[in-house]
Amino acid sequence: MEKIKMTTPLVEMDGDEMTRIIWKMIKDILILPYVDLKSEYYDLGLEYRNETDDKVTFDSAYATKKYGVAVKCATITPNAERVKEYNLKEMWKSPNGTIRAILDGTVFRAPIIVKGITPYIPSWTKPITIARHAYGDVYKNTEMQVPAGSKCEIVCTDKNGKEIRQTIHEFTDSAGIIQGLHNIDKSIASFARCCFNYALDTKQDIWFATKDTISKKYDHRFKDIFSEIFEAEYKEKFDAAGIEYFYTLIDDAVARVVRSDGGYIWACKNYDGDVMSDMVATAYGSLAMMTSVLVSPDGTYEYEAAHGTVQRHYYKHLKGEETSTNSVATLFAWTGALRKRGELDGLSDLCDFANKLEKATIDTIESGIMTGDLYLLSSLENKKKVNTEDFLIAVNETLKAML
Numbered sequence: 001m002e003k004i005k006m007t008t009p010l011v012e013m014d015g016d017e018m019t020r021i022i023w024k025m026i027k028d029i030l031i032l033p034y035v036d037l038k039s040e041y042y043d044l045g046l047e048y049r050n051e052t053d054d055k056v057t058f059d060s061a062y063a064t065k066k067y068g069v070a071v072k073c074a075t076i077t078p079n080a081e082r083v084k085e086y087n088l089k090e091m092w093k094s095p096n097g098t099i100r101a102i103l104d105g106t107v108f109r110a111p112i113i114v115k116g117i118t119p120y121i122p123s124w125t126k127p128i129t130i131a132r133h134a135y136g137d138v139y140k141n142t143e144m145q146v147p148a149g150s151k152c153e154i155v156c157t158d159k160n161g162k163e164i165r166q167t168i169h170e171f172t173d174s175a176g177i178i179q180g181l182h183n184i185d186k187s188i189a190s191f192a193r194c195c196f197n198y199a200l201d202t203k204q205d206i207w208f209a210t211k212d213t214i215s216k217k218y219d220h221r222f223k224d225i226f227s228e229i230f231e232a233e234y235k236e237k238f239d240a241a242g243i244e245y246f247y248t249l250i251d252d253a254v255a256r257v258v259r260s261d262g263g264y265i266w267a268c269k270n271y272d273g274d275v276m277s278d279m280v281a282t283a284y285g286s287l288a289m290m291t292s293v294l295v296s297p298d299g300t301y302e303y304e305a306a307h308g309t310v311q312r313h314y315y316k317h318l319k320g321e322e323t324s325t326n327s328v329a330t331l332f333a334w335t336g337a338l339r340k341r342g343e344l345d346g347l348s349d350l351c352d353f354a355n356k357l358e359k360a361t362i363d364t365i366e367s368g369i370m371t372g373d374l375y376l377l378s379s380l381e382n383k384k385k386v387n388t389e390d391f392l393i394a395v396n397e398t399l400k401a402m403l
């Protein structure tokens with residue numbers, strides 16, 4: 001078979017620990033034999049980030065802005081322990097944080113569903129994709145503990161020095177707590193556009209919910225910005241695509257999500273997204289089956305797995321012990337990126353290949369061959385646990401039969 005040609009390079013961001021091992025296996029076993037891979041390689045492994053004073057992370061994000069599509073391996077976010085372990089010059093920031101700040105993107109997380117692994121909510125037969133607004137609210141708050149007898153006010157000074165004051169609370173007979181939150185219209189608008197674009201891109205309905213009945217200015221502003229942008233820029237496109245934008249109260253949304261069968265995008269404010277993404281991920285069964293894509297408002301895509309570097313398995317691997325680490329989410333990051341590259345460059349054979357590789361992966365698991373994490377969850381009778389590499393080899397056998 002002749003290898004599939006690419007025209008524009010894919011930005012490839014390598015990473016750390018067990019996922020770095022998996023990264024190479026995926027390329028060697030499932031990508032390079034079939035695709036004449038054109039990639040611009042950035043090593044985001046912690047050692048090289050340290051060597052370049054983290055410049056490589058910035059460079060990889062600028063390259064993503066330039067070319068439009070990236071695939072990223074999980075990376076270590078250093079903490080005090082890692083500074084020691086890797087003898088770091090500094091406690092470098094989270095690469096995902098750096099990349100997200102440069103691309104101004106929204107993260108969409110969606111589960112990969114396979115037969116034999118029933119979600120804790122069994123009616124969820126289709127994926128629920130969560131989009132989390134990653135700016136502001138309680139994550140950039142100012143808070144205080146205040147003694148009894150305090151009067152707390154909120155003060156806004158405009159550019160001419162004019163003050164507007166409102167009382168938050170008079171703490172007459174008890175001490176208490178206060179908190180100041182903010183968000184910015186620009187960030188909310190960019191979140192809205194990312195969500196509407198991704199809904200069009202994946203042909204799924206989009207739901208958004210806040211508590212606007214209680215928070216008549218703050219949450220209501222989110223509702224209004226979404227609604228204005230939808231009416232002005234997206235309504236016709238949604239009608240043409242046969243998809244819907246649905247707004248409701250957050251508590252109503254939670255109730256509807258639980259009763260639903262999935263198959264839509266759920267856009268969440270920052271805190272709701274933090275909490276609900278963990279709930280949804282757990283309910284679908286395994287973090288190792290959760291994909292993640294960062295989408296910028298101008299249409300840049302960075303694909304990755306939602307899980308981390310699977311450190312515990314890596315230490316086993318270093319000791320020469322056999323591992324059974326699930327590579328599916330990392331593999332789907334590759335197929336997502338290759339398919340998007342194919343769509344943008346009009347390479348239908350590249351898109352076909354990505355679709356077939358995904359199907360081969362799901363078929364392999366549904367035929368009973370899986371890694372240890374899924375083996376524990378699967379209800380299939382003929383299930384068989386295989387090691388990290390043998391799983392990818394089995395996927396390749398399924399793929400070969402399909403090509």
Ligand code: NAP
Nearest residue numbers: 074075076077288306307308309310311312325326327373
């Ligand atoms: P983790 O790598 O997601 O792993 C946590 C546990 O979940 C693992 O020990 C394993 O459980 C299970 N697991 C996760 N992915 C799996 C897979 N593909 N196959 C099988 N089991 C899987 O989280 P962590 O151990 O808390 O974090 C490790 C490092 O990853 C940290 O340095 C953190 O900074 C980094 N991290 C990076 C990203 C990112 O780059 N996007 C995201 C999160 C964390 P068992 O051990 O029980 O088998």
Ligand code: MG
Nearest residue numbers: 274275277278
């Ligand atoms: Mg969380």
